[in-house]
Amino acid sequence: MxxxxxxxxxxxxxxxxxxxxxxxxxxxxxxxxxxxxxxxxxxxxxxxxxxxxxxxxxxxxxxxxxxxxxxxxxxxxxxxxxxxxxxxxxxxxxxxxxxxxxxxxxxxxxxxxxxxxxxxxxxxxxxxxxxxxxxxxxxxxxxxxxxxxxxxxxxxxxxxxxxxxxxxxxxxxxxxxxxxxxxxxxxxxxxxxxxxxxxxKFDLVGATLTGLCVTGFLLFLTSFSVFLLIVTVILGGLWWRHIHKLDKPFIRPILLKNKQYTKLLYVGFITFVLHFSALFLMPIMLTVLFRQEPSAVGMIIFPGAILSALGAQFIGRFIDRFGNVPVIAFGQILFVVATILFAITATKSPMFILFTYMFMSVGFSALTSSLSNEYSRILPKEDIGSGIGLAQLIQFFGGAFGVTMTGILLTLQEGLIQEVAYRNVFVVFIVLIISSFSVFSLYSWKRKR
CATH class of the missing domain: 1.20.1250.20 (MFS general substrate transporter like domains)
Structure with missing residues (x-):
């Protein structure tokens, strides 16, 4: 009520x-x-x-x-x-x-x-x-x-x-x-x-199990504990059984059966993985490699963030005029360009980081805006609220996963030269954005049929 x-x-x-x-x-x-x-x-x-x-x-x-x-x-x-x-x-x-x-x-x-x-x-x-x-x-x-x-x-x-x-x-x-x-x-x-x-009624059990499953998985990634993995799998099974028993579960299982919707969820997940990872990694690189003071680090990231804010209104107009799919594709292309440039140039100069983050920041704005609109377009009216809520959940989990993954990759490469370690992380980013672009291409192809 x-x-x-x-x-x-x-x-x-x-x-x-x-x-x-x-x-x-x-x-x-x-x-x-x-x-x-x-x-x-x-x-x-x-x-x-x-x-x-x-x-x-x-x-x-x-x-x-x-x-x-x-x-x-x-x-x-x-x-x-x-x-x-x-x-x-x-x-x-x-x-x-x-x-x-x-x-x-x-x-x-x-x-x-x-x-x-x-x-x-x-x-x-x-x-x-x-x-x-x-x-x-x-x-x-x-x-x-x-x-x-x-x-x-x-x-x-x-x-x-x-x-x-x-x-x-x-x-x-x-x-x-x-x-x-x-x-x-x-x-x-x-x-x-x-x-x-x-x-x-609020599904407190479902919300708790959701949080425990994600936390358990991320803890497994940082510790590689078999015990944690087994516990997380068991919790995942309990969660799946629980959400199928209630009329109004924390996450509606019918949403996860919508294949087009889950493809978009993956695109949103990878978007947040890469953006949050970059926001985590850039200050570390600027401090460790280039000995930048915190105020200078902020000023290097600032232009990309402001460009994204200023571009938001134009992105909205593009969505109204051309639809969501071209803008999603545009955002992913910017992410591909950004990850490649990061891998090649980020360890050479702070100015390269400043310039490259502009591509990623605008791409992030384009993707988040267009994905939200596309969720509401493809879902039945009665599922829009739950669908957008689940999408937000998946996206922020993506951010958490990305930062955890980046921290693990850096820790595993502590014996390597720092420049090489950072470059390897960005190579992983390239693989992830290509996988996301491939999934979106499949979504777009299915949409036209």
């Missing part, structure tokens, strides 16, 4: 412009929270004496929990008020930021990042729910455009602000930035519509 009250009941109290503005600001903080920390990773690695594979868990753990949390909040909003869920999320994010500010051990840092993700997932997870529930269709696109622009701005400014803070104050002070959510909480309490709690 929905908690929503009618549009007429909220028309007098719902200040749409203020809500969209403050929500956009919060999205900016949440996205920046992710990109800021990538710049600091080389220094966290040194300060806490971590291997690349271990440090990767700071990003992977965040991505796993963020993915689960995003879908969880949107599902819970069917029977729990948006305002209550958002305040729970922002409270978790704020408390975790305080813990992170004082953390000086890996376990405490990882805990703070995981708690941050559990809270941060409320912001994107509930944004679409709020828009579809209370903003008229005629103005909904404009509202979501503001929120998307804030996310793009977060991707662009995150590396710069993160680099400056890390260099001059230390990486612990990055948590002070996200602590600003305490400032916006009273505003949300005042502006959000008042809803009532309704009776509903």
């Amino acid at each position: 929905s908690t929503a009250v009618s549009a007429a009941e909220v028309s007098e109290t719902f200040d749409e412009k203020k809500i969209v503005l403050i929500w956009s600001l919060t999205v900016w903080l949440v996205v920046m929270n992710t990109t800021m920390f990538n710049i600091a990773l080389p220094y966290v690695l040194i300060d806490l004496t971590l291997t690349s594979a271990t440090a990767a868990w700071i990003v992977s753990g965040y991505s796993i929990v963020f993915a689960i949390a995003t879908l969880t909040y949107s599902r819970l909003s069917d029977f729990i008020p948006i305002s209550r869920l958002l305040l729970i999320g922002l409270s978790l994010l704020g408390i975790a930021s305080i813990i992170g500010f004082f953390s000086n051990q890996f376990s405490l840092l990882l805990l703070s990042r995981v708690l941050q993700a559990a809270g941060a997932g409320a912001v994107p997870g509930l944004a679409m729910v709020l828009a579809s529930r209370y903003i008229p269709l005629a103005r909904r696109g404009k509202a979501m455009a503001y929120i998307s622009s804030a996310a793009s701005l977060g991707f662009g400014l995150g590396p710069v602000i993160g680099g400056i803070i890390t260099q001059y104050l230390g990486w612990n002070y990055l948590f002070a930035v996200t602590g600003l959510v305490f400032v916006v909480m009273p505003i949300f309490i005042k502006l959000l519509p008042k809803e009532v709690v309704s009776v509903g």
